[in-house]
Amino acid sequence: MARRKIVAGNWKMNKTPKEAIDLVNELKPLVVSDDVDVVFCVPAINILTVGEAIKGTNINLGAQNMYHEESGAYTGEISPNMLQEAGVKYVIIGHSERREYFKEDDEMLNKKVLKAFEHGLTPILCCGESLTQRKQGIYIDWIRMQIKIAFQGVTADQAKTAVIAYEPIWAIGTGETATSDQAEEVCAAVRQCIREIYDDATAEAIRIQYGGSVNGKNANELFSKPNIDGGLIGGASLKADFGNIVNYK
Ligand code: PEP
Numbered sequence: 379m380a381r382r383k384i385v386a387g388n389w390k391m392n393k394t395p396k397e398a399i400d401l402v403n404e405l406k407p408l409v410v411s412d413d414v415d416v417v418f419c420v421p422a423i424n425i426l427t428v429g430e431a432i433k434g435t436n437i438n439l440g441a442q443n444m445y446h447e448e449s450g451a452y453t454g455e456i457s458p459n460m461l462q463e464a465g466v467k468y469v470i471i472g473h474s475e476r477r478e479y480f481k482e483d484d485e486m487l488n489k490k491v492l493k494a495f496e497h498g499l500t501p502i503l504c505c506g507e508s509l510t511q512r513k514q515g516i517y518i519d520w521i522r523m524q525i526k527i528a529f530q531g532v533t534a535d536q537a538k539t540a541v542i543a544y545e546p547i548w549a550i551g552t553g554e555t556a557t558s559d560q561a562e563e564v565c566a567a568v569r570q571c572i573r574e575i576y577d578d579a580t581a582e583a584i585r586i587q588y589g590g591s592v593n594g595k596n597a598n599e600l601f602s603k604p605n606i607d608g609g610l611i612g613g614a615s616l617k618a619d620f621g622n623i624v625n626y627k
Contacts, residue, residue, distance in 0.1 A: 383601060383608040384541060384585050385624050386417035386440055386502060387615025388470060389424075398424040401616065402431040408621025410436060414608065416624055417468045418615075419502075422456050429465040440468035440502070443476060446489035458497035469494050470610070472504045472528065474547045484527035491528050495536045502541040502587070502610060503528050505568070509548040517546075521564060522571045534576045538583035542568055543610040549590025551612055555600075561588040562603040569605050594622025601626050 393401055398420060409416045419440035420428045429439050445455035461469060471494065472487040487503070494501040505524040507517035521544070529537060544564050549556050556564075565586045573581035588600050589610035600606055614620055 381583070381585055381607045382413065382415055384415040384417065384587060385608045385611065385620075385626075386419055386468065386470075386541075386543075386587070387611050387620055388419045388442060388473070388589075389421060389615060390442070390475070390612060391421060392616055393421065393424060395424050395427045398428050399431050402428055402437075404618065405620055406432070406435055406437070408618055409624045411624050414624050417502075419468065419470050425461070425464045425466060438467045439465050440470065441466045441499075442470045442473065444469050444471075444490060444494065444499075446486070446493040458493045458499055462497045462499060466499060468500045468502055468541070470504065470543075471501045472524075474504060474506055474545060474550060484524055487528050488530050491540075492531055495532065500539055500541060502543050504543045504545050504589070504610070506545040506547050506550075506590075512546065512548065518564065518567045521568060525568060525571045526575065529572075529575055534580045537572065537576055537580050541585045541587060542572075543587040543589045544568055545589035545610060551591070553591050555591040555596050556588070558596075558599045558603055558606075561590075561600055562605055565603070565605040592623060594619045594626075597623040597626035 417438045417440040419442050441461050444458050448457050448459050471490045476482045491501045505521045507520050511517050511520050546556050568586050569581050572584050585607040587608045587610045588606050592609045592611050593614045
């Protein structure tokens with residue numbers, strides 16, 4: 379069975395609650411699609427307001443992060459059960475900005491992935507290499523390690539529903555997109571890694587996105603590759619161009 383494409387916008391730390399509603403209203407008619415799952419991963423403070431604004435549309439609610447405990451003395455954090463009750467369906471885990479600026483490591487991300495599943499949230503697990511790692515030729519090994527640790531203890535049935543976003547760090551927010559062949563090479567390697575951990579059925583079911591300077595012009599070529607099941611979109615998710623990415627064909 380063909381995998382359904384998934385295009386998720388990562389708004390990062392952009393848009394006040396009022397601005398968020400304006401953006402949702404602008405994008406709502408542009409992101410209508412019968413065959414692509416659309417997700418808006420909004421700042422935590424906008425989750426409830428955007429949740430209301432997307433009611434009755436094809437847009438799914440997503441978060442950009444969560445902590446791996448249900449409650450307690452973790453000042454500033456947000457729990458998976460809070461997200462679930464607020465109507466969140468998807469949660470980005472391990473974005474390279476969180477790995478770099480907030481020192482999130484693979485072991486912590488594994489705990490987050492497990493907790494997300496426990497609370498009925500679908501993780502969008504990010505992986506990707508730096509430019510140095512690409513030049514050193516170790517990028518596939520690096521990404522395989524990220525995946526193997528993040529999926530420890532995850533069952534095959536859970537993994538089948540997961541989303542992995544391959545995001546080369548050198549392509550995020552830089553305007554420099556990986557070529558479709560570069561992106562396909564890594565997405566195929568990620569799928570192969572899932573096949574080795576689980577089985578063919580899991581590898582064929584899991585959805586793997588590419589992220590890194592995707593826009594309305596390059597989306598079609600990227601998403602036409604056999605192992606690329608959509609994209610995780612930063613900058614362009616804040617503009618009308620996001621509609622062109624969702625309707626990439
Ligand atoms: C991202 O932050 O996940 C991302 C891919 O950003 P951009 O599309 O701006 O490169």
